[in-house]
Amino acid sequence: MSVYDKAHELARALKVAPEVVEYKRALDKIKANEKNKKMVDDFRNKQIEMYKLKMEGKEPSKEQMDAINNLMGIISLNSDIREFLGAEMRFSRLWEDIMKILGDAVDIDLDFGQNK
Numbered sequence: 769m770s771v772y773d774k775a776h777e778l779a780r781a782l783k784v785a786p787e788v789v790e791y792k793r794a795l796d797k798i799k800a801n802e803k804n805k806k807m808v809d810d811f812r813n814k815q816i817e818m819y820k821l822k823m824e825g826k827e828p829s830k831e832q833m834d835a836i837n838n839l840m841g842i843i844s845l846n847s848d849i850r851e852f853l854g855a856e857m858r859f860s861r862l863w864e865d866i867m868k869i870l871g872d873a874v875d876i877d878l879d880f881g882q883n884k
Contacts, residue, residue, distance in 0.1 A: 778866075791859035794852040804848055811839050 782788050798804050814836045821828050828836075843849045 785862065787855075787859045787862040791855040794848075794855040797848055798852045801848065804846065804852075807839070807843060807846065808849060808852065811836075811843055814839060 798808055814832075817832065818828055818836065821832075843853070
């Protein structure tokens with residue numbers, strides 16, 4: 769069996785994997801509700817701001833921390849968003865595991881040339 773055949777086999781398995789099915793269902797539910805979509809987008813933007821600060825070696829201000837904590841509190845009360853974030857986390861874990869398995873299999877240093 770060729771590598772391409774195996775890749776197609778993996779693709780078929782992913783289409784029916786519970787992590788993928790649940791994530792797609794939860795994502796569609798969020799996209800269908802503009803209010804929930806905006807809350808998720810706002811949360812993502814605040815997460816990105818925090819990540820950028822950390823990458824620059826800076827600490828977020830008290831106001832920034834209060835804003836994201838407040839938004840997390842609001843989001844945690846919304847069952848659709850909570851379900852989406854959980855499904856997203858499970859899908860991400862699956863995806864990372866698959867990428868690690870594939871990366872280990874080819875044994876190529878993908879960090880080559882990066883200063884670490």
